[in-house]
Amino acid sequence: MTVKEFKIKNITSARLFLPIVSLILVLIINMIKTPNFFNITIQNGVFYGYIIDVINRASELVILAVGMTLVVASSGGTDISVGAVCALAGAVACFILAGGEVSTDVYRAPYITAFIAAIFVGLLCGSFNAFLVAKMNIQPMVATLILFTAGRGMAQLVTNGQITYIRVESFKMLGNSIHGIPLPTPVFVALAVVLITLIILKKTALGLYIETVGINNKAARLVGLNPVYIQFIAYAFCGLLAGLAGMIVSSRVYSADANNAGLNIELDAILAVALGGNSLAGGKFSLLGSVIGAYTIQALTTTLYAMSVSADQLPVYKAIVVVIIVSLQSKEFIKIIRGFNLNKKKAEVAHER
Amino acid sequence: MKDKLKNIDNKTFLLYITILLFIIMYGIGIIMFGSKGFQKPQVFLNLFISNAGLIVIATGMTMVIISGGIDISVGSFVALTCMVLAYLMEKVKMNALSAIVLVIIIGLIFGLIQGILISYLNIQPFIVTLAGMFFARGMTAIISQEMISITNETFLSWANKKITIPLFGIVNKKGAVVYPYIYPTVIVALIILVLMFIMLRYTKFGRSVYAVGGNEQSALLLGLNVKKIKLQVYILNGLLCSIGGFLFCLNTCAGFVEQAKGFEMEAIAAAVIGGTLLTGGVGNVFGSLFGVLIKGTIEAFVSFQGTLSSWWTKIIIAAILAFFIILQSILAMSKRGKK
Numbered sequence: 001m002t003v004k005e006f007k008i009k010n011i012t013s014a015r016l017f018l019p020i021v022s023l024i025l026v027l028i029i030n031m032i033k034t035p036n037f038f039n040i041t042i043q044n045g046v047f048y049g050y051i052i053d054v055i056n057r058a059s060e061l062v063i064l065a066v067g068m069t070l071v072v073a074s075s076g077g078t079d080i081s082v083g084a085v086c087a088l089a090g091a092v093a094c095f096i097l098a099g100g101e102v103s104t105d106v107y108r109a110p111y112i113t114a115f116i117a118a119i120f121v122g123l124l125c126g127s128f129n130a131f132l133v134a135k136m137n138i139q140p141m142v143a144t145l146i147l148f149t150a151g152r153g154m155a156q157l158v159t160n161g162q163i164t165y166i167r168v169e170s171f172k173m174l175g176n177s178i179h180g181i182p183l184p185t186p187v188f189v190a191l192a193v194v195l196i197t198l199i200i201l202k203k204t205a206l207g208l209y210i211e212t213v214g215i216n217n218k219a220a221r222l223v224g225l226n227p228v229y230i231q232f233i234a235y236a237f238c239g240l241l242a243g244l245a246g247m248i249v250s251s252r253v254y255s256a257d258a259n260n261a262g263l264n265i266e267l268d269a270i271l272a273v274a275l276g277g278n279s280l281a282g283g284k285f286s287l288l289g290s291v292i293g294a295y296t297i298q299a300l301t302t303t304l305y306a307m308s309v310s311a312d313q314l315p316v317y318k319a320i321v322v323v324i325i326v327s328l329q330s331k332e333f334i335k336i337i338r339g340f341n342l343n344k345k346k347a348e349v350a351h352e353r
Numbered sequence: 354m355k356d357k358l359k360n361i362d363n364k365t366f367l368l369y370i371t372i373l374l375f376i377i378m379y380g381i382g383i384i385m386f387g388s389k390g391f392q393k394p395q396v397f398l399n400l401f402i403s404n405a406g407l408i409v410i411a412t413g414m415t416m417v418i419i420s421g422g423i424d425i426s427v428g429s430f431v432a433l434t435c436m437v438l439a440y441l442m443e444k445v446k447m448n449a450l451s452a453i454v455l456v457i458i459i460g461l462i463f464g465l466i467q468g469i470l471i472s473y474l475n476i477q478p479f480i481v482t483l484a485g486m487f488f489a490r491g492m493t494a495i496i497s498q499e500m501i502s503i504t505n506e507t508f509l510s511w512a513n514k515k516i517t518i519p520l521f522g523i524v525n526k527k528g529a530v531v532y533p534y535i536y537p538t539v540i541v542a543l544i545i546l547v548l549m550f551i552m553l554r555y556t557k558f559g560r561s562v563y564a565v566g567g568n569e570q571s572a573l574l575l576g577l578n579v580k581k582i583k584l585q586v587y588i589l590n591g592l593l594c595s596i597g598g599f600l601f602c603l604n605t606c607a608g609f610v611e612q613a614k615g616f617e618m619e620a621i622a623a624a625v626i627g628g629t630l631l632t633g634g635v636g637n638v639f640g641s642l643f644g645v646l647i648k649g650t651i652e653a654f655v656s657f658q659g660t661l662s663s664w665w666t667k668i669i670i671a672a673i674l675a676f677f678i679i680l681q682s683i684l685a686m687s688k689r690g691k692k
Binding site for chain 2: 078139152270314317
């Protein structure tokens with residue numbers, strides 16, 4: 001092996017190689033298709049442009065991807081209920097603010113109550129999933145399937161099957177922009193979530209514990225960790241973040257739409273985790289990878305929308321991307337490729353002789 | 354008393370609870386809605402009529418779960434099946450029979466691809482079928498975003514062919530005897546159920562499915578070709594899904610994007626309620642039939658009650674599913690504790 005080959009291999013096997021390359025790839029495609037992709041203009045003291053839009057729209061996804069990363073890392077399973085929990089949290093918040101009315105121009109209850117309620121609903125849903133997965137040892141997918149289907153139903157019941165509108169300026173702040181600040185608020189919220197989580201993971205041993213539990217549950221218990229407790233934290237935290245994302249989603253459209261809030265976002269979040277170079281089988285994880293993955297997915301979504309693909313049709317392309325990524329990650333596939341290379345080398349050696 | 358309880362092992366215990374639950378629920382229904390005609394035989398047969406497709410899909414799901422896997426793409430796939438059928442018959446003007454053959458081929462291919470990814474590339478079943486779920490739903494939207502109603506005469510004649518049962522006739526207000534009826538879909542569904550039962554219980558393949566689900570390593574050591582068996586399971590499941598989708602379509606006679614949403618949970622719930630262990634290796638398709646009937650009874654409750662929103666069905670089924678998986682888990686834990 002020459003030095004050059006060695007270097008290339010080092011780069012390609014680096015943690016963040018896959019997410020960064022795919023992000024650059026999507027951005028290059030965009031740059032060719034829409035030349036004004038990177039243009040940023042200022043209107044009314046607020047930045048506008050494709051790239052700002054991508055960063056803005058990706059915020060909920062980034063928040064969910066953070067939670068999903070911890071869930072995947074700690075249990076080797078995914079939480080597919082996050083989209084439904086978003087809808088439910090938004091519905092509860094709007095229900096409280098509107099005081100049960102369909103539409104309101106003033107708050108019927110203090111904003112902070114609704115906000116805390118939404119976060120609490122998320123935390124509660126997360127804890128329910130956590131109880132089933134960590135305590136009762138049920139496969140994560142099946143356990144979260146319960147809220148995946150029932151969550152939207154409960155949101156419908158809360159909103160009485162209608163879309164609840166909150167037509168108050170301050171309600172829109174979380175999802176849009178605050179006057180005087182040039183960037184949309186969700187960007188800062190996402191940034192804060194990522195930073196706080198990173199600090200918690202780095203400053204305490206939690207990150208290490210999560211990886212340990214994800215790699216080998218039994219071994220983790222033998223070294224004195226409590227896997228139930230750690231998985232519980234991961235799922236509950238994921239639920240809490242889903243509640244926060246739900247608040248942003250409903251603030252964006254200043255309403256609670258039980259059918260469409262956070263629709264298909266669970267696939268995006270899982271995709272972001274996979275694209276971030278994390279194994280969906282659990283264990284070692286990179287939070288930054290997932291965050292870059294989330295921005296990549298949003299860039300991809302924006303690109304597909306620009307190519308006039310409708311929202312209903314979008315999942316087809318994302319599903320194909322998911323399958324390709326997990327196939328590339330799978331050990332069997334790597335074995336096949338290695339076997340192929342080995343055979344080639346053998347053939348070369350035989351040929352030389 | 355305690356000894357007697359000990360003799361009933363976990364497998365049959367869950368099935369007994371299910372049958373008991375069904376009888377109790379139906380009994381409550383008769384007491385609560387007796388004045389509205391809940392006790393009529395037709396109401397009972399309607400459980401089969403409106404859930405014929407689900408019965409077939411739940412048997413497939415049972416087999417997949419027994420083999421240690423899971424398939425959450427079934428709901429979307431049913432929507433895709435209905436849409437393809439509607440599109441082929443209405444837009445392409447294909448005759449009904451060839452449209453169905455084509456749909457079954459699509460089902461086999463869908464099962465084959467998922468099966469290869471799961472068994473030969475060793476990717477977790479729920480990731481593969483989650484992708485399959487979004488793929489199928491998206492494909493449905495790509496074919497048509499508008500609803501397509503089926504007007505094909507052959508198809509409608511199948512859909513509306515009533516088969517009366519010359520038993521339990523009820524004299525109606527005019528004095529004529531009205532016999533309860535079923536549709537051909539029910540017969541197809543029940544035949545498939547029986548065939549699947551025989552296959553899982555008495556054939557080599559069926560026993561291998563249990564072996565693979567019970568313990569993959571042991572199955573491998575026994576000399577079974579685990580990967581091949583898993584692949585066959587998913588192909589067969591693809592076939593059953595397309596047949597189930599076809600039966601479902603005979604009920605709705607239309608294809609649209611939002612169709613059969615949450616079907617995957619109903620199928621999984623039916624299997625789990627019927628005593629199939631999510632860890633694999635244990636299960637019975639007849640249990641799943643009772644699971645489906647329980648779901649049908651809840652739906653009947655909601656429709657007889659009249660004022661409840663249809664979302665309640667989903668919430669109650671989710672609650673029952675949660676109850677049963679917790680029960681399973683407790684049983685599994687107590688078993689481990691004994692050892």
